[in-house]
Amino acid sequence: MNAAAQSATDPLTDEIQRTINVPFYGPLGFGKKSQQLSVAFDTGFSDIWIPVGCDDCMNPQYNAAASSTYRNTGNAFNVNYQGLSYAEGTLAYDTISMSGLKVNNQYFGAVTDVSSNFNADPISGCLGLGFSSIATSGKPTFFENLIMQEKVEAPFFSVHLTRGKASGSKITLGGYDMSKAVGPLTWVSVISKTFWTVIDTGSNFIYVSQALANSIYANILGAGPAANYSSGFFSFPCDSNPTISFSLGGHDFGLNGYGSTNCIGGIIGLDDAFMEGIVIIGNAFMKSWYSVFDYSHGARVGFAPSINNAQ
Template sequence: MLRLSLFFLVLFVVTLGALASPRSVRQLRRQSASFVLPVARRSRYQRPSGVKIFNPQYIKEEIRRILVKYQDAGKILASVGTNPSQDLNQYFPVNSSASPSSESVSSSSVNTEPPSLPGPTVILTSDTAKMQLTDLIDGSIDLMYYGPLNIGTPPQELTVDVDTGSADLWVPADCMACSNRQFDKNASSTYSEQGTGFNVYYGTGNVYAESAKDVVSIQGLSVQSQAFGAVSRVSEDFNGYPNSGLLGLAFSTIASSKQPTFFENLIREKQLAAPIFSVHLARNQETGSEVCFGCLDKGKTTGPVSMVPVMSKTYWAVRLDSISVNSTTAPAGDVIAAIDTGTTLIYVPANLARRFYDMIPGAKPAPEYDSVMFTYPCDADFIISLSFGGQNFAINNADFNMGPTEANSTDCVGGILGLGQGFPDNLAIIGDEFLKSWYSTFDYSDDARIGFSPSINNKV
């Protein structure tokens, strides 16, 4: 018994010594560190794969940015009006008859014809192009979609956030505070400065840009003298994102530069098979998203296109009729909805948000996060639909559900938020949360319209 006691005493002393040794402490630290999943360098918001507890950080920041991005929305919609046949021509006449003749179309080519859209079969040729997008993901939330754009001679490839909620193209150049890849003005033989500057307010802050022109291209589509902003100053939060700049695809009536957009120039120069671009946003997949310029990719859809008229050629603005939960409907009143690929969630006037969540049993405000947010029972079974132009479009609950409030919680955070405090009471912003369920075609013809067709995402 005495020998056994001495044995355990010696073993205890040796163990204490081992734990106290610097080498063992370093080993323990390494072992502990191995349980901490590293944050991906491409996103300061990235969380470990599989962790889907709601993270309010990005959403709170987006709310602040939305208020900046749309700070002039009330004035823009009121001053330009809602007559789509006149709005754009006040600023820039767009030729919408850019479709090629039927004789120029090869029937053996890949068919990307837009059903219900004007013109002949649209094929992937030199008068169309696809921009492959990368999805920036935070847990279960798709934060941003960005893709490659070439600028200059010889071309320099930079990545841009694709944003239908703004109308300026800008990239960093001679920007001391910018951490992402920049455009080298001195390396382009076709670069020219315009001698003026402007500020751009966008979904992730604001930038100051010098007006410039250069060759801008996506695959075979190229504008030889495209106006863009050479950015020298950015807001601090911009450097937390992987993209270099931004490609605005709204109408040039709201461009800070007061210049035609890249897409409008493609139409004016009759480079496109049709005056459309279509957007597919994948769900929680880094690759697979795309913008199809001049075309509609039927391989990304599972049904026909439903066309909705644009109310004003400013934002891609359509009338929001109502929001429904199952068979119960909350009329929206006189609300105009901006279809915005550069926004993550869905934002509606505060009173409409309250009426929407009243239709979900157990839903309640979530002031612990923000006064505009709500929670609802995670196990609730319902179908949410938005109505545009008298047509209902359902939202996949996988996109509406932003995750439980904490581990093992029965309450989840909803992806429709209500904004007040100076936000226009007749404006809604329809972001990626909706667009992942609906392949979207932005069409300049017939006084402008948007086509929604069911996305292949909904097969999963």
């Protein structure tokens, strides 16, 4: 390992809107002068994209003209989020950095058109932390480049998410902070090096089929569809204190305080056909479990009880 290898920590913000959160996000530096822009950190995605000369984008954009190291390939770049949103433009490369860690000639999407829903979020773009096997660009991800160039102390990154607070969450590249955990790590192997097929930082809730959600909440006395929320949300009495856990890799992981302060459940039902055979485990789970995403040992995710559980 390079003697100059290090770890770096980025603060994450949870933009709380009522009881529903947009994804956790933090700063990322672009260009030779490291222009800071807010991006979502998403393990269910493997590209970087940021607006460059986007006429309809309402959030801050990257001023590529101010960077002498910016190059645009002219090749088309587009990402589609399950038909719900999109970002389109061209493939470019430049220096990208996070808290002292830097990759030269990192490929990313310089987008000129995004779906309108992105303008409602307090982010400019996205940093994908999945595996490059599913990258639209066909290029190594930012963190994979850090590993290959031996710029990080360890081939993993870790995430601590707060509960009910806009600040205090963080992501650490190349290390982990066990002061945010109250127990040892339990490791779960990744099924394939595509998505982190255990957990997804880009999803705020835990998504299951509508039929499974109905079955779960049927076991909680007084639970039912949540008024004034979208279909699939449930509410339950605050004093019911249900016990719910997930079995991953033969280990049980319980949820601690998974409902919000007004007892809206963190498990959401979606269309049965769309969710057939899958469950998306997102940030509602990670608020109970400090999470480590490890590229070694064949790829695995480690979970330690979060300090949130002791508060």
